[in-house]
Amino acid sequence: MTDLTLYSMPSSGNSYKARLLLAFLERPYRHVGIEYETPELDATHKAGTLPLKKLPVLQLKDGTRLPESNAILCYLADGTDWLPPNPVDRAQVLAWMFWEQNQHESVIAVRAALLTYANRQHFATPERLADLLNRGHALLAQMEDHLAPRDWLVGDFPTIADIALYAYTHSAASKGRFEMDRFPSIQAWLDRLSNLPGHITLDDIPA
Numbered sequence: 001m002t003d004l005t006l007y008s009m010p011s012s013g014n015s016y017k018a019r020l021l022l023a024f025l026e027r028p029y030r031h032v033g034i035e036y037e038t039p040e041l042d043a044t045h046k047a048g049t050l051p052l053k054k055l056p057v058l059q060l061k062d063g064t065r066l067p068e069s070n071a072i073l074c075y076l077a078d079g080t081d082w083l084p085p086n087p088v089d090r091a092q093v094l095a096w097m098f099w100e101q102n103q104h105e106s107v108i109a110v111r112a113a114l115l116t117y118a119n120r121q122h123f124a125t126p127e128r129l130a131d132l133l134n135r136g137h138a139l140l141a142q143m144e145d146h147l148a149p150r151d152w153l154v155g156d157f158p159t160i161a162d163i164a165l166y167a168y169t170h171s172a173a174s175k176g177r178f179e180m181d182r183f184p185s186i187q188a189w190l191d192r193l194s195n196l197p198g199h200i201t202l203d204d205i206p207a
């Protein structure tokens with residue numbers, strides 16, 4: 001029996017963030033998978049299950065439903081080693097998580113979605129794809145410079161900033177066709193995170 005229910009989209013990096021932290025924390029939860037472009041997603045919208053009309057959503061024991069992947073990470077990480085208690089370190093973690101949402105996701109994840117989801121393909125003009133590729137490489141270069149002298153984004157241990165950025169960076173080559181060979185420090189950081197005990201892949205969907 002568990003107190004938590006996660007509504008998540010199996011193919012989505014934002015939903016993967018929550019599944020990944022729950023796995024690292026070894027927290028049991030009920031999983032409700034709702035995929036893009038399905039009648040289940042339409043029904044979920046009609047039922048009003050998603051407070052901000054997007055997945056993932058974490059439902060707590062008292063019925064409270066938390067939206068926004070990075071807010072869910074903050075909630076789950078509170079009191080654990082994944083969110084530092086020091087206010088300065090904590091603010092640095094949040095800074096990377098805001099950057100993930102307002103810079104990285106809107107380029108790296110969007111190009112991957114344009115190349116992956118059938119109903120987005122008419123938006124995928126060569127000009128748009130090229131623009132996203134250039135902007136993505138610039139963002140990845142920023143991460144590369146930051147990670148070159150350190151193992152983790154903030155401090156000496158992995159935090160939820162690493163999980164937030166890992167979610168779409170780990171598939172940037174396979175889904176977004178970004179040239180990840182140019183970024184060896186990012187590759188080493190991805191390997192470090194994927195070698196942590198409890199790591200699951202995007203495709204490890206709970207039954």
Ligand SMILES: N[C@@H](CCC(=O)N[C@@H](CS)C(=O)NCC(=O)O)C(=O)O
Nearest residue numbers: 009012014053054055056068069070
């Ligand atoms: N900022 C949100 C973005 C969530 C989001 O865009 N979710 C998409 C999947 S990645 C979704 O729910 N799409 C379904 C829809 O728009 O109907 C977060 O980080 O949770």
